[in-house]
Amino acid sequence: MHGTPEQLIACHECDLLLERVASQPGEDVICPRCHARLYYTTNNCIERLLALSVAGLILFIPANLFPILSLQVFGQSQSEIILQSAMSLYEGGLPLVALLILLFAVVVPLFQLIALFYISFTLHYRWQGRLLRQAMHSYQHLRGWGMLEIFLLGVLISIIKLKDIADLDIGLGLYSLGALILVITLNSIFFNPHQIWHEIHQHRQQDNTDG
Template sequence: MSNPVEPETLADLPLEDLVACHECDLLLRKPVIHPGEKALCPRCGYELYAHRHNVVNRSLALVLTALTLFIPANFLPIMQLHLLGQTSDDTVWSGVLGLYDSGMQGVAIVVFLCSMAIPLAKLMCQLVVLLAIRLNTGRRLGLLLYRTYHHLRDWGMLEVYFMGVLVAIVKLVDLAELTVGVGLFCFISLLLIQVWLEVVMSPHQVWSALSGEDPHAGD
């Protein structure tokens, strides 16, 4: 169920009762919503925030699944290339090493950060934040890490790396014999789980639970 939010006179309202639309910057009175509902901006229809069911436990399950897939997605072969009697297994990590050894150290560092280091850092931040809420301890650290997570969001570019892999497969399929490896399926699964996690882990509920405004916001 969606609850459009109606603008009203806001001059006398305290800041904690206000919310701004992230899409069109319309300032609104913060609505009260019930589990399963979401608040929408009346001007542009953007979702201001939602109250989802069992956010912490569902998000924890997704984070732990993503962490389980992280090593096979990055270190198992994405594809196997057969060319002129030679066979090579290509992984995300071997791609980083190949760039570094070929003299493109700067590009290798960027690929490593955006496809491996930052996605892992994001998952670890999410894990600690969710555990802080679940165990009701270390919420100050949870607030710091959740802010860090939001700063890192734009730098984890698994989808860009995935598009690069698809382009490479299309270009090489006519030149050599290609075999898709299990690492590619792990990589796709990791990407989809992270997208799902972005949907499930409602920022409004996480902030409310961490700050103590609503300790049960993640229930």
């Protein structure tokens, strides 16, 4: 085994240490011992993530600022946004639930989108990214912690339960939230950690050479 540490990869199934080899887009690299897929290369991975992260950041604004639902009962109307939902739970004596909604439905998804935008933008435009590794580690640790889809499921259950006793109007925030969840799901599909880490390593080598 003659590769440098950056050129070596361990199989995640059998721990066989192998030298990284170049692969064509759409081609899988298979472990010779256990035949597990080690990594793969996709076309335009960085560009796709950049476009999706920008779309996600744009959708995040109306999803959190515009009403999700407007409820009218006995002549009284009330509109709810995600932050108001967390505040209502806090005022109702459920501070822990309110904190969980605030963290996993607002803070974590926003941080994921910002981190992914920083990673993809820096790699695509070859900017000097001093925090690339930290952003990549943070994004990977936070994957799966965003729970917007669970919040959306709760909203849909509320619509079903309240539709017979109140007049409900679906707001722009709910459509934006659904589109945001779709974008975040596509981010997870197109996110290729091995390829991105390889791009980050090449980026650092280029910076060191230029410096």
